[in-house]
Amino acid sequence: MAWFKKKKEVKAEKKVKIPEGLWVKCDSCREIIYKREIEKNLNVCPKCNYHFRISAHERIRFIADEDSFVEMDIELETTNPLNFQDSMPYITRIEENKKKSGLNEAVIYGDALIKQRPVVLAIMDFSFMGGSMGSVVGEKIARAAERALEKKAPLITVSSSGGARMQEGMFSLMQMAKVSAAIARLKETDVLYISILADPTFGGVTASFAMLGDIIIAEPKSLIGFAGPRVIEQTIKQQLPENFQRAEFLLEHGMIDMVIERKELKNTIYKLIEHFMPANIANSS
Amino acid sequence: MGYYLDFEKPLEELEYKIEELKKLSDGSEIDIASEIRSLEKKAKNLRSEIFSKLSPWHKTLLARHPERPYTLDYINMIVEDFVELHGDRRFADDPAVVGGIGKIDGIAMVIIGHQKGRGTRERIIRNFGQPNPEGYRKALRLMKLAERFRKPVVAFIDTPGAYPGMGAEERGQSEAIAANLMEMSKLKTPIISIVIGEGGSGGALAMSVADRLYMLQHSVYSVISPEGCAAILWRKNGDLGTEDFAKAADALKLTAEDLKAFKIIDDIILEPLGGAHREPEVMAKTIKEYILKALELLKTKNLARLVEDRYKKIRKIGSIVTV
Ligand SMILES: [Zn+2]
Numbered sequence: 052m053a054w055f056k057k058k059k060e061v062k063a064e065k066k067v068k069i070p071e072g073l074w075v076k077c078d079s080c081r082e083i084i085y086k087r088e089i090e091k092n093l094n095v096c097p098k099c100n101y102h103f104r105i106s107a108h109e110r111i112r113f114i115a116d117e118d119s120f121v122e123m124d125i126e127l128e129t130t131n132p133l134n135f136q137d138s139m140p141y142i143t144r145i146e147e148n149k150k151k152s153g154l155n156e157a158v159i160y161g162d163a164l165i166k167q168r169p170v171v172l173a174i175m176d177f178s179f180m181g182g183s184m185g186s187v188v189g190e191k192i193a194r195a196a197e198r199a200l201e202k203k204a205p206l207i208t209v210s211s212s213g214g215a216r217m218q219e220g221m222f223s224l225m226q227m228a229k230v231s232a233a234i235a236r237l238k239e240t241d242v243l244y245i246s247i248l249a250d251p252t253f254g255g256v257t258a259s260f261a262m263l264g265d266i267i268i269a270e271p272k273s274l275i276g277f278a279g280p281r282v283i284e285q286t287i288k289q290q291l292p293e294n295f296q297r298a299e300f301l302l303e304h305g306m307i308d309m310v311i312e313r314k315e316l317k318n319t320i321y322k323l324i325e326h327f328m329p330a331n332i333a334n335s336s
Numbered sequence: 337m338g339y340y341l342d343f344e345k346p347l348e349e350l351e352y353k354i355e356e357l358k359k360l361s362d363g364s365e366i367d368i369a370s371e372i373r374s375l376e377k378k379a380k381n382l383r384s385e386i387f388s389k390l391s392p393w394h395k396t397l398l399a400r401h402p403e404r405p406y407t408l409d410y411i412n413m414i415v416e417d418f419v420e421l422h423g424d425r426r427f428a429d430d431p432a433v434v435g436g437i438g439k440i441d442g443i444a445m446v447i448i449g450h451q452k453g454r455g456t457r458e459r460i461i462r463n464f465g466q467p468n469p470e471g472y473r474k475a476l477r478l479m480k481l482a483e484r485f486r487k488p489v490v491a492f493i494d495t496p497g498a499y500p501g502m503g504a505e506e507r508g509q510s511e512a513i514a515a516n517l518m519e520m521s522k523l524k525t526p527i528i529s530i531v532i533g534e535g536g537s538g539g540a541l542a543m544s545v546a547d548r549l550y551m552l553q554h555s556v557y558s559v560i561s562p563e564g565c566a567a568i569l570w571r572k573n574g575d576l577g578t579e580d581f582a583k584a585a586d587a588l589k590l591t592a593e594d595l596k597a598f599k600i601i602d603d604i605i606l607e608p609l610g611g612a613h614r615e616p617e618v619m620a621k622t623i624k625e626y627i628l629k630a631l632e633l634l635k636t637k638n639l640a641r642l643v644e645d646r647y648k649k650i651r652k653i654g655s656i657v658t659v
Contacts, residue, residue, distance in 0.1 A: 124658075128657055187654075215537070219655065220588050221589070221598065223559050225650070225653040226653075227514075227517055228517050228653075229650050235518045257514075261514075262515075278501075283500045304507075
């Protein structure tokens with residue numbers, strides 16, 4: 052679960068977001084690239100195709116029609132059930148993360164249009180406490196699934212998470228059961244669920260709604276798994292191969308349907324919706 | 337004499353003395369006999385005292401006690417004509433998960449559970465109770481069988497967690513756990529889960545989505561181990577000690593009392609004084625009573641209602657406010 056967080060510090064420094072300045076060194080190929088050029092390219096390295104981590108709001112711009120996203124349940128907050136405190140109280144940590152990320156929690160969800168087709172969209176943001184799933188994330192994902200069911204609109208989730216949120220203890224763990232139960236109900240119907248995995252997706256998120264998509268799509272080179280790579284290395288006492296737990300590795304092992312570049316994502320989602328739930332039928336029902 | 341945890345050390349000396357005295361006497365010397373009786377009384381009081389103020393870390397150690405009864409021990413004690421079933425029909429048979437069918441008080445049930453090993457050799461074979469995806473898939477296969485033949489499911493939870501290995505990742509550990517969570521939430525037959533030792537994170541949850549979730553008094557259930565939590569919080573160059581783990585165990589609220597108060601579990605099953613391993617038969621009998629009592633209640637619901645109630649029970653867990 053939250054094991055992946057051990058690794059987070061190192062990785063987060065190394066590859067989260069694009070640093071300030073006009074020129075940027077790509078974390079993957081180490082090339083020095085003009086920052087504007089990366090931004091123009093949907094935050095993908097033009098030299099090596101590395102997909103930089105991006106915020107939930109940036110993602111919406113790439114997936115949904117312009118200004119179509121209407122966020123729901125913004126006001127949900129955790130109550131700090133364990134009264135958890137490490138170097139600072141959990142509630143203070145939440146406040147800090149709100150300031151840092153400009154978000155209220157690690158996921159936002161709401162209605163959106165994709166090429167005029169109504170969908171329910173839930174997008175995680177790694178910059179809010181490592182995208183960890185506590186009660187609020189669990190509740191929003193469950194509500195997103197319920198809304199998709201009610202509207203008969205496809206559910207699309209984008210995951211990016213270190214796993215369950217340790218600070219909420221067993222409440223966090225139980226969110227895995229909660230979101231999986233909500234997805235189970237969706238899957239009894241003909242409402243499509245597309246799960247998109249972005250770098251990184253681990254622990255309680257992978258082991259619940261993220262791997263339950265009817266269709267599962269990953270961004271190139273994303274790290275995806277149950278246990279974090281460092282925990283595995285410590286357990287088996289050997290180094291992991293270079294491509295281990297990468298999107299391409301999961302594709303090869305039959306765990307996901309495809310690896311799709313950011314610029315192709317919207318088109319691919321639209322095609323799938325049109326095939327599985329054609330607009331003329333969806334409209335008439 | 338058995339294995340004593342650090343906090344039981346005063347008890348060990350006393351009980352060692354009692355054993356020695358017993359060896360000396362053949363029961364004919366009256367002085368020794370009365371001495372033994374008095375020491376035994378003293379030992380019982382000491383044990384009551386120690387066990388009345390166990391910390392969450394003590395409970396974690398008790399939950400992992402090498403002599404604590406495991407799933408197959410309980411099956412042997414309470415299930416009649418148990419037939420063990422094997423394999424996930426996909427890849428392998430995972431020895432870290434056991435399952436099969438048998439009768440409890442004349443009622444046929446499907447029983448599944450994590451299985452730790454006793455002794456070095458068996459521990460390794462059982463992978464210290466850490467399942468690979470095959471284990472979860474075997475459990476699911478048996479639960480589906482239970483559904484088809486209208487048999488209740490009893491699941492014993494006792495694992496440090498799902499195995500973090502290369503093969504486990506290659507074969508879809510995440511997917512296996514997620515699938516169990518999803519399928520168990522809508523399985524059309526009663527599910528009773530009992531945490532008998534360690535409830536280790538997602539690896540435990542994947543067999544504990546249930547109509548009734550119980551914990552033995554000294555078992556623990558947590559999103560992360562105290563050691564893992566301490567390593568994240570107080571990353572002091574790898575030398576973490578008991579004190580750090582104890583602090584993490586406190587913070588995580590992983591005891592049966594805490595989780596009952598949070599309404600995450602339905603009830604606490606009391607253990608014999610000194611823990612389940614002191615009197616396994618007594619423990620098994622109490623567990624059996626709980627299973628039968630729960631089943632009595634659950635079988636009054638029709639299946640649609642049963643599944644609906646289970647959904648609501650899971651759906652409402654969370655600690656949120658609207659601001
Ligand atoms: Zn590059």
